[in-house]
Amino acid sequence: MSTLNVRLSLMMFLQFFIWGGWFVTLGTFLANNLSATGGQIGMAFSTQSWGAILAPFVIGLIADRYFNAERLLAILHLVGAVLLFQLYRASDFAAFYPFVLSYMIVYMPTLALVNAVAFRQMRDPAQEFSKIRVWGTVGWIIAGLVISFLFGWDSQQAIAAGALRNTFLMCAIASALLGLYSFSLPSTPPLARREQGGLRAILGLDALRLLKDRSFAIFFVASVLICIPLAFYYQNANPFLAEIGVDNPTGKMTLGQISEVLFMLLLPLFIQRFGIKKTLLLGMLAWTLRYALFAYGNNGDLLFMLVVGIALHGICYDFFFVSGQIYTDTKAGETFKGSAQGLITLATYGVGMLIGFWVAGKVTDHFAAVPGHDWQSIWLFPAVFALGVFLAFLVAFREQRPASLSAAAKTA
CATH class of the missing domain: 1.20.1250.20 (MFS general substrate transporter like domains)
Structure with missing residues (x-):
């Protein structure tokens, strides 16, 4: 594997380590540590959907027209690190929800941005991309293994003690690392001219x-x-x-x-x-x-x-x-x-x-x-x-x- 592919693989690893490191245990944390109802837990998970709905605006209106993808990726993950730290500090659902909504609005566009950075560096994406993207799945797997087998944050005793709160701190650190690391990624300037497309094209309409x-x-x-x-x-x-x-x-x-x-x-x-x-x-x-x-x-x-x-x-x-x-x-x-x-x-x-x-x-x-x-x-x-x-x-x-x-x- 080339040095460039190693760098892109590390980007994918951190991208999905961050998501898998808190999203899987979110429902357990909210129910046991913030006394959230099923409806409130549904609200928290649905922030992913709001992020997905708004992501085309971020990518289509900003990344595709004005800023390098790797720089926007860096900024969003640094902002995300701050928001994840606020989730770590939240004491009840009322304090938690605005930050998780803000975080998913920031995070979901980065899924497209890491793909954009990776695809632009490849000569043959059909052959190369899967070998890089798989490291994202590895990152998600490692996050789960770290939570369960390294730190034991999801045991019944640890959950009762509030240990799952630490997942947000772990992911805040990883997000800050990826944000800083993203500045070193290959330059990925926008390709679309500002006058091209339109709102219908951006949203896939x-x-x-x-x-x-x-x-x-x-x-x-x-x-x-x-x-x-x-x-x-x-x-x-x-x-x-x-x-x-x-x-x-x-x-x-x-x-x-x-x-x-x-x-x-x-x-x-x-x-x-x-x-x-x-x-x-x-x-x-x-x-x-x-x-x-x-x-x-x-x-x-x-x-x-x-x-x-x-x-x-x-x-x-x-x-x-x-x-x-x-x-x-x-x-x-x-x-x-x-x-x-x-x-x-x-x-x-x-x-x-x-x-x-x-x-x-x-x-x-x-x-x-x-x-x-x-x-x-x-x-x-x-x-x-x-x-x-x-x-x-x-x-x-x-x-x-x-x-x-x-x-x-x-x-x-």
Whole structure:
């Protein structure tokens, strides 16, 4: 690996170490240390969606037109370090929420910025990018292992003592390091001229005409709806495992990211052999299976069911969301590639997840018990919901297999 690729890999490692270092345990921290309700926890997680909705403005109106990507990346992470430190200091949810909202508005644009910095330095992105991006997943995994096995912040005793607060301090330090490090990254000046494009292009609205295609419209609606089950995993998985007494829950959840890497490698082969419809359906069916395993597993003789449910993350995420990005790319053609990806990201991580976190919060509050929660009922809701989306998609979606789809899969 070249020196440049090592530098870009370190950038990716820190980028996702920061996110994975506090986001996974957020629900557990809020419920146990700030006495937050399910609705309030949903509000906190939905800040990711608000950040995703606003990110195109930051990237399209600022980074693509006025500032070098690496400099804006540096500034946003330095500001983020200050905000994460404020989260570390927050004593109640009222003090916590404004800072987590501000942080996600600052952080979500950096996901596009690190990609911009990386892509601009590559001669062959299709061959090089995955080898660099995988270090982001490694960073997320290491963050979880550090929390569980190095510091033990997610043990029941440590949670009761408020140790999870330290995750924000750890990530504030990492964010400051990445901010300073970003100034040393290769120069990535804006390419777009200020007069080019417009608000429709920035937000991906030019791609709305793709919805005239019946199959793409069905896929688009399914993408929004499947984000509701996804939100349950992000919001409730760690609190669920911690509440029922699973040892090192954050460390065990890194199995999901490990499987994500493995299934990412298998995805192109699966699309080539079985087509996009079967791949998408398998991803949706995996959500149903995962939540059924969560509903009926336990911390005793059925612990293996919880572990399998976590390990299914690779199929759940890669086979629907990543393959969906490939499908969107092939449907858009050359004209709307960027705007189409922007539209599907806005719909899923923005609108879909925003609805999903709200629903997850309401369902969690509805099945709250004394003490704890009726977790079986909570997990059965997204299991049945995902099954409904699966059946509707199975009946309604009609696949057309252009030759470009297989070609796109090979470069995924």
